[in-house]
Amino acid sequence: MSEYRIQGATGDFEVVIGLEVHAQVISKSKLFSGAATEFGAEPNSQVSLVDAAMPGMLPTINGECVRQAVRTGLALGAQINKFSVFDRKNYFYADLPQGYQISQFKHPVVGEGTILLDLGDGKTKEVGVERIHLEQDAGKSMHDQHPQFTYVDLNRSGVALMEIVSKPDMRSPEEAGAYLTKLRTILRYIGTCDGNMEQGSMRADVNVSVRRPGEPLGTRCEIKNVNSIRFVRQAIEVEARRQVDILEDGGEIDQETRLFDPNKGETRSMRSKEEAHDYRYFPDPDLLPVEFDDAFVDAARESLPELPDDKRKRFVDDLGVSDYNASVLVAEKENADYFEELLAKLGNADMAKKASNWVISDLFGLLNKAGKTISESPVSPEQGAELLGLIEDGTISGRTAKDVFEEMFETGKNAAVIVDEKGLKQVSDTGELEKIIDTIIAANPGQVEQYRAGKTKLIGFFVGQVMKETGGAANPGVVNKLLQPKLDG
């Protein structure tokens, strides 16, 4: 793939992208209160006095949220800071009852790490993570409930977020998309965020600047709260184009916060960028610094499952699965789990490659057609294993297996039952097949002669005849084995 460039009248520009991802932490209660965090509850039904910022209420840190941030840091190979501090980030907004957000500024709980992007065709790229800090979410302003009034729902107020800040290491919309895809996969594997962008539990602030290749970094604009990977890609494209046009006209880029409007396909200015000092950050006097020991970190590490990169490597190196199949399988944990269960039921690691092909082409094919996810699959890993076993031991041909599988998918019946009911067992009986082959050879002396004169491709013709004779039920492997010596004479 050639490098991504935006063409200007006077030359090409390179795009530089850094992402700030807000990931809602999976925890039963909020970062500093015992209120529930479940999505979709009745507005303002999950709000404690702390979340509503009633005078005199004091925050208490939720240890589970800290543990989840540490687990996330470990999964990104990041530095874990055993000492971190909560600060107040002050700003005024109707859905922020405290008048400040409790966040981490100078001393975040997680430091530098990396994410390995999968860019297709086995190409990868490492992108740096600058830090992960914990902070509270704000409430939600609802403008669509009343013609004159804005309503505020505080259910989200105080819910724990991880802000995962990347380095400005990405150079194209595709790389930004791959970063979000990979990050989401990892968060879902380890269960620290559900990664659900439509429900807003993962959102991205997209920082974009442009420069001529080789020049120092340009001034960035930050596009706030983009809520799908497709929109992130589009926002980068249009924002980079906008900046190049300004520079080409001899203008300068103002550092500002912008909004992406997917309907119009443009970004619009929200406000000029506030500097950190505008937030008047200072350590929250109601909270002690967070401190934990090595044992806490070790326990968090112990609790991590096998990560997608390790899993992919194992699938390829130990199981002989192709690179492509392995990356498709590990992209979603449910897919990898299904495959591994299928393999366990088969009880034969040598079949891993075949099993991966079956999952990716046959199973995914029908799931896609039916608009189902793998967890809704009407065919269980156990049933899939039975089907593959029937192909492997020669009971049915690969061709027949496809029909059997379609019926399994439709009816939920087991493969062996369908094969019995429809009499689909292939003929592997050598005696029976030999008789048929002898008849066919006797009936086609011309082709036999041509074959013997060197036109060996004609073996296909003979196999075809046997298939025709047996209504497709002959075992092609056995037919080939029997035919060859007879044709060779």
Ligand SMILES: Nc1ncnc2c1ncn2[C@@H]1O[C@H](COP(=O)(O)OP(=O)(O)OP(=O)(O)O)[C@@H](O)[C@H]1O
């Ligand atoms: N020149 C640049 N071009 C593109 N991205 C940049 C550039 N410089 C920095 N960035 C990215 O901008 C982001 C800055 O995020 P950070 O949280 O550190 O600060 P912020 O945006 O000022 O703070 P806030 O959390 O209040 O929005 C990072 O992802 C970083 O990689």
Ligand SMILES: [Mg+2]
């Ligand atoms: Mg930030």
Ligand SMILES: [Mg+2]
């Ligand atoms: Mg920012």
